[in-house]
Amino acid sequence: MKFKLIPTLVYLCLLPVLIGLGMWQLDRSEQKRVFLKEQEQAASSETLHLSMAIENNTETLRYRNVEVTGRYDVKHQFLIDNQISEGKVGYFVLTPFILAGEAKAVLVNRGWIPSNRDRSLLPDLQIKRPEAMIVGRINNFPSVGIKLAGAEIPTEGWPSVVQVVDSDVLAKKLGYSLFQFQIELAKDLPDGYKREWHASTIMQPEQHTAYAVQWFALALTLTILFIWYSFKKNDAKSKE
Numbered sequence: 001m002k003f004k005l006i007p008t009l010v011y012l013c014l015l016p017v018l019i020g021l022g023m024w025q026l027d028r029s030e031q032k033r034v035f036l037k038e039q040e041q042a043a044s045s046e047t048l049h050l051s052m053a054i055e056n057n058t059e060t061l062r063y064r065n066v067e068v069t070g071r072y073d074v075k076h077q078f079l080i081d082n083q084i085s086e087g088k089v090g091y092f093v094l095t096p097f098i099l100a101g102e103a104k105a106v107l108v109n110r111g112w113i114p115s116n117r118d119r120s121l122l123p124d125l126q127i128k129r130p131e132a133m134i135v136g137r138i139n140n141f142p143s144v145g146i147k148l149a150g151a152e153i154p155t156e157g158w159p160s161v162v163q164v165v166d167s168d169v170l171a172k173k174l175g176y177s178l179f180q181f182q183i184e185l186a187k188d189l190p191d192g193y194k195r196e197w198h199a200s201t202i203m204q205p206e207q208h209t210a211y212a213v214q215w216f217a218l219a220l221t222l223t224i225l226f227i228w229y230s231f232k233k234n235d236a237k238s239k240e
Helices: 005-044 167-174 205-239
Strands: 066-070 079-087 088-099 104-114 132-138 159-160 176-187
Touching: 066 104, 079 104, 088 176, 088 205, 104 132, 104 167, 167 176
Parallel strands: 079 159, 104 176
Antiparallel strands: 066 088, 066 132, 079 088, 088 104, 132 176
16 A cells, blocks of 8 residues: 555654644643642641741742741832732732741732722731731742733832732842742731632643543544545555
8 A cells, every 4th residue: 555645744744743742741640640749748737837947948838838926017018910809900918027036037928909990009008916926828929921021120119019029129129038938828817808829720630631632532533534545545546
């Protein structure tokens, strides 16, 4: 049986791509399983007491429950701009929390607050009990899809508005050092706003597996069509 040149080239080009996409989705599925397992283990581990002795590594501490004693820096707070909640635009409120007896702070995400129609009017950020013992969860700072140049530069004055959080940049503005992660304030604590912390927004492993099956099915379909087309052309040629 002879194969036509162009259909054969198309088949040989497409087949590795389809199989490669299927294998990639299987690999992503396994990565997500490992990630979700680590996330579950972190959430169920013993509550961490934050101090300067703790390693400043977000990835190893992410989703750990944490408690910390100190005081809020009420006069110096940040608003992370362009945060959406139920279709409304607002801010996440980040307040530095200075550890008791130490010259270092952690940024506490106190939740979401809507923005005013007049964007020049910033919300009044109140804290009734600056000195406190707070609990929450360690996490990365909120991310954005596309980071524009200068997005990490906070505005002048207080509260200061910023698009993307860079803890080193904010620490320079504050005048004292910061941990490289945020604490998401527990929902039942006072001095917070709307808090709907999600463990993960990633695609589940089962979805990746389903996509892998689809890619492999396309590869099989392509193979069947290629063989059928080749036999058909050979049969037509033999009847001539």
